[in-house]
Amino acid sequence: MADSSANTLGTGRDEVQFRFRDDEPVDHPAVTVDSFARQTNAAAVRIEPGDDARDLLPHLDHIRLVEVNFPVFGDGRGYSAARILREAGYIGELRAVGDVLVDQLSHMRRCGFDSFAPDTPIDEADAQTAFSRWPEVYQATTDDRVPIWNLRHGAAEGGSDG
Numbered sequence: 001m002a003d004s005s006a007n008t009l010g011t012g013r014d015e016v017q018f019r020f021r022d023d024e025p026v027d028h029p030a031v032t033v034d035s036f037a038r039q040t041n042a043a044a045v046r047i048e049p050g051d052d053a054r055d056l057l058p059h060l061d062h063i064r065l066v067e068v069n070f071p072v073f074g075d076g077r078g079y080s081a082a083r084i085l086r087e088a089g090y091i092g093e094l095r096a097v098g099d100v101l102v103d104q105l106s107h108m109r110r111c112g113f114d115s116f117a118p119d120t121p122i123d124e125a126d127a128q129t130a131f132s133r134w135p136e137v138y139q140a141t142t143d144d145r146v147p148i149w150n151l152r153h154g155a156a157e158g159g160s161d162g
Helices: 033-038 053-062 077-087 102-111 124-132 148-152
Strands: 044-047 065-070 093-098 115-118
Touching: 033 044, 033 053, 044 053, 053 077, 065 077, 077 093, 077 102, 102 124
Parallel strands: 044 065, 065 093, 093 115
Antiparallel strands: none
């Protein structure tokens, strides 16, 4: 993790425990995907399990925050939602909320989450360890880290892992 203010643990607003962004946090509540479909002027949307993140794709240019709810730790649909949004070009804040556990943090970051609002606060030392646990990665994802196989072959930039 870099030493910039955007990558400082514990710099969130209200329930946000970890935030890795320089911009101002959205200061109003997120609407549901169904509500957003009827009022596309909202800047914050909350995806629940079962919602299709692709419904938001035509509106990504004016959404500033997408909250993805993890009601139980074993529900991995939020990871897919994050990848869909990031791979479609979403650059706004992507916040994991709900039953977010320390051992999920690094995987969530790799999928594109850049803020975290766990139901139960996570020890900051444990979170720091989780975020930095694997310095090398095997797949290219939305976090632009260079896969180890590319490093072995002298490639300077990440790319397809195919």
